[in-house]
Amino acid sequence: MPNIAVYIEQSGGAAKKVAWQMTAEARRLVDRTGGEVWAVVLGDAAAAAEAGRHGAHRVFTAAGDAFARYDAETWTRALAAFVAARRPDLLLVGATATGKDFAPRLAARLDAACVSDCVGLDFDGGFKLRRPIFAGKCYAEVAVDAPVAVAGVRPNAFPLFAGGGADAPVEGFDPGLGGFAPHASVVETVTSAEKKIELTEAEIIVSGGRGLKEAGNYKLIETLAATMGAAAGASRAIVDAGWVPHSHQVGQTGKTVSPKLYVAVGISGAIQHLAGMSSSKCIVAINKDPNAPIFKAADYGIAADLFEVVPALDEAIRALD
Amino acid sequence: MKIAVCVKQVPDSETRITLAAPGPELDRSGFTRVLNPYDAFAVEEAVRIKERLGADCEITAVTIGPDRAVETLKKDCLAVGCDRAIRVNEPALENAEPLQTAKVLAAVLRRGGYDLILTGKQAIDDDSAQVGPMLAELLDCSQATVVTKLELGQGVFTATCEIEGGAAIVRGSLPAVITCQKGLNEPRLPSLPNIMKAGMKPQETLTCADLGLEIPAARTRITTYSPPPPRAACRMVAADDPAAAARELARLLRDEAKVI
Numbered sequence: 001m002p003n004i005a006v007y008i009e010q011s012g013g014a015a016k017k018v019a020w021q022m023t024a025e026a027r028r029l030v031d032r033t034g035g036e037v038w039a040v041v042l043g044d045a046a047a048a049a050e051a052g053r054h055g056a057h058r059v060f061t062a063a064g065d066a067f068a069r070y071d072a073e074t075w076t077r078a079l080a081a082f083v084a085a086r087r088p089d090l091l092l093v094g095a096t097a098t099g100k101d102f103a104p105r106l107a108a109r110l111d112a113a114c115v116s117d118c119v120g121l122d123f124d125g126g127f128k129l130r131r132p133i134f135a136g137k138c139y140a141e142v143a144v145d146a147p148v149a150v151a152g153v154r155p156n157a158f159p160l161f162a163g164g165g166a167d168a169p170v171e172g173f174d175p176g177l178g179g180f181a182p183h184a185s186v187v188e189t190v191t192s193a194e195k196k197i198e199l200t201e202a203e204i205i206v207s208g209g210r211g212l213k214e215a216g217n218y219k220l221i222e223t224l225a226a227t228m229g230a231a232a233g234a235s236r237a238i239v240d241a242g243w244v245p246h247s248h249q250v251g252q253t254g255k256t257v258s259p260k261l262y263v264a265v266g267i268s269g270a271i272q273h274l275a276g277m278s279s280s281k282c283i284v285a286i287n288k289d290p291n292a293p294i295f296k297a298a299d300y301g302i303a304a305d306l307f308e309v310v311p312a313l314d315e316a317i318r319a320l321d
Numbered sequence: 322m323k324i325a326v327c328v329k330q331v332p333d334s335e336t337r338i339t340l341a342a343p344g345p346e347l348d349r350s351g352f353t354r355v356l357n358p359y360d361a362f363a364v365e366e367a368v369r370i371k372e373r374l375g376a377d378c379e380i381t382a383v384t385i386g387p388d389r390a391v392e393t394l395k396k397d398c399l400a401v402g403c404d405r406a407i408r409v410n411e412p413a414l415e416n417a418e419p420l421q422t423a424k425v426l427a428a429v430l431r432r433g434g435y436d437l438i439l440t441g442k443q444a445i446d447d448d449s450a451q452v453g454p455m456l457a458e459l460l461d462c463s464q465a466t467v468v469t470k471l472e473l474g475q476g477v478f479t480a481t482c483e484i485e486g487g488a489a490i491v492r493g494s495l496p497a498v499i500t501c502q503k504g505l506n507e508p509r510l511p512s513l514p515n516i517m518k519a520g521m522k523p524q525e526t527l528t529c530a531d532l533g534l535e536i537p538a539a540r541t542r543i544t545t546y547s548p549p550p551p552r553a554a555c556r557m558v559a560a561d562d563p564a565a566a567a568r569e570l571a572r573l574l575r576d577e578a579k580v581i
Contacts, residue, residue, distance in 0.1 A: 070489075072454060072464055097484035101466045104451035107420065108458040113540035114420060116449045128544070133447050138338040138347070139547045146540040184463035184478075184493020191487040198485040204581070228581065246503040247483060252334040252445055253358050253503065261580040272334045278549055282578045284570065285555070295555045300573055304560035312567035317581065320571055 001034035002123055005060075005088035007079065008041045008051065009098055015047035017201065018094035020054040022153050024161035025121055026092060027055030031163075033123050035089075039168070040082055042075065042175070043067025052168030055161035059168050060086070062175040071185035072102040078175035080109045083148060085173060090127055090144075095152035096200075103150050113149035115142050119157040119258070119279070127151075135252040135275035155201050156258055192247075197231040199250065204261045207233030207250055207277070211266020211287060211306055215243035220310045221265060227314050233257070233277075235267045251276035266306045269294030286310065322378045322473075324367045325433060326403065327426055327440040327452065328360040330386050330393045334445055343547035354389065356397040359441025361508040362501035366471060367439050368402035369506060383429050385409040385422060391524070399519035400511035406524045413536050414529075419447070421537040423455035428532040430460060435496060437478075442467045442500040453500035463493035469504040 004026040008019040026037040039051035041061045051059045066074050093099040095117045107114030120130025127144045208221035225232040234248040251273040262280035274297050285294040290303035302309055332352035371378040382398035384390050394406040443450035457464035465480035472479045478497050482489045529536050560566045574581045
């Protein structure tokens with residue numbers, strides 16, 4: 001009868017999508033095994049009211065000025081205080097920039113098991129967590145040998161709760177901060193000039209590679225991405241060539257992504273790139289060379305000149321609506 | 322200033338993992354091992370700080386690994402400007418999980434009184450991205466993760482960290498653990514003469530017993546390695562007429578795959 005706590009990360013007063021994906025998956029699990037799902041909200045309690053609808057049985061909130069700006073140490077202490085008081089068997093944290101920043105620190109403080117980037121969650125007397133390693137070239141099933149585990153969950157790994165949750169009672173908890181002052185904190189966040197969709201959170205990604213021939217042609221990718229409501233990605237080759245910043249890179253030394261749809265344009269499919277995107281649900285490859293390895297990973301392929309196909313695809317998608 | 326750089330030797334990113342069937346073991350015999358690419362940014366950053374500060378700065382490269390890890394320390398750390406190296410050699414820690422690694426590294430680092438601890442944002446084998454923040458907690462100090470720019474002042478640092486859709490500026494006091502991301506710098510390559518000279522720099526090999534430490538217990542266990550889920554064969558869309566091909570693809574994505 002495991003109890004699963006879920007940290008509800010918020011951004012701009014709203015819960016991140018991954019938070020509700022986690023409560024949903026935790027609920028599906030405890031509906032089978034017994035136990036409860038507890039949503040944990042720090043600072044702004046706006047998300048607390050919604051948690052029940054997304055599968056949580058109970059909601060715990062901690063308020064205070066200390067949560068006005070993020071730092072890893074305050075978050076670590078507050079969630080360690082929650083774990084000490086309520087003893088969940090598993091604490092789920094979204095594998096976002098913030099989650100990845102504090103979750104390992106929290107696990108070290110609790111001397112807990114820590115598993116990153118999970119895409120599967122099961123319980124059979126003990127937790128079994130499934131995660132890609134080597135950027136997705138291989139999957140590992142991880143067993144927990146500790147009384148509590150902290151697990152990061154990859155965004156978009158799980159669907160939302162469809163079971164029609166009920167309102168959940170909300171209760172405060174003491175984060176045990178006293179006069180604690182962290183050694184470091186975030187003093188400012190900077191959003192990139194154009195409000196772009198983040199690769200790791202995107203449902204659709206359009207990526208470009210060497211086949212684009214020159215830096216200026218990357219705008220073909222950006223245009224198609226805009227039409228599809230997608231994030232724009234890139235292969236290592238064109239990042240290393242300086243055409244686009246590294247934050248666009250998909251692959252083993254870039255971002256590992258699992259969108260609903262991945263469109264690879266002018267990308268041959270080096271193993272390094274395939275590793276980062278092969279867990280996408282649907283993969284489309286557009287490449288002149290019919291023997292390019294990318295077609296082995298793809299669900300749909302067009303072997304033709306991208307400079308003809310991409311503008312035509314942009315038009316065809318606009319025409320759909 | 323005393324800087325420690327924590328590095329790991331990993332299979333290179335071109336490595337193929339071939340698993341015929343799920344099982345509890347991974348065949349690592351064919352792996353070509355290199356310095357973790359993100360750790361290279363940490364080494365380079367340390368060397369650049371030393372070049373700015375001059376003689377008043379010492380860089381220690383630290384790793385946990387078997388004898389083959391000596392090559393990484395020598396070629397990728399000492400030969401590009403690190404001053405000394407410490408290796409913890411414990412067969413029981415081969416394939417250690419991050420918390421075991423962090424506990425052992427913390428024991429090494431506590432002996433050194435370092436002002437700055439640099440490491441990669443993650444290793445490209447287990448992709449855990451845990452050791453940096455764990456070290457910061459175990460050493461009770463500041464952290465900044467996935468850093469693309471680092472500025473140091475008197476006892477303080479300002480780091481630019483990559484976050485979703487932008488950057489977070491983190492300011493804190495030293496000592497600090499900084500995990501490094503591509504974009505922070507361009508790592509230099511070692512020269513042959515420097516690789517030769519690197520062998521003369523001080524290198525220490527320790528065991529957990531030397532550190533007064535019992536080998537930390539693992540909190541997790543990999544029970545099964547399995548290949549990625551298989552994919553169906555690619556459906557090629559006839560491409561004689563690009564416009565027609567594009568229309569057919571759009572239709573398939575909407576009506577068959579239901580992804581747009």
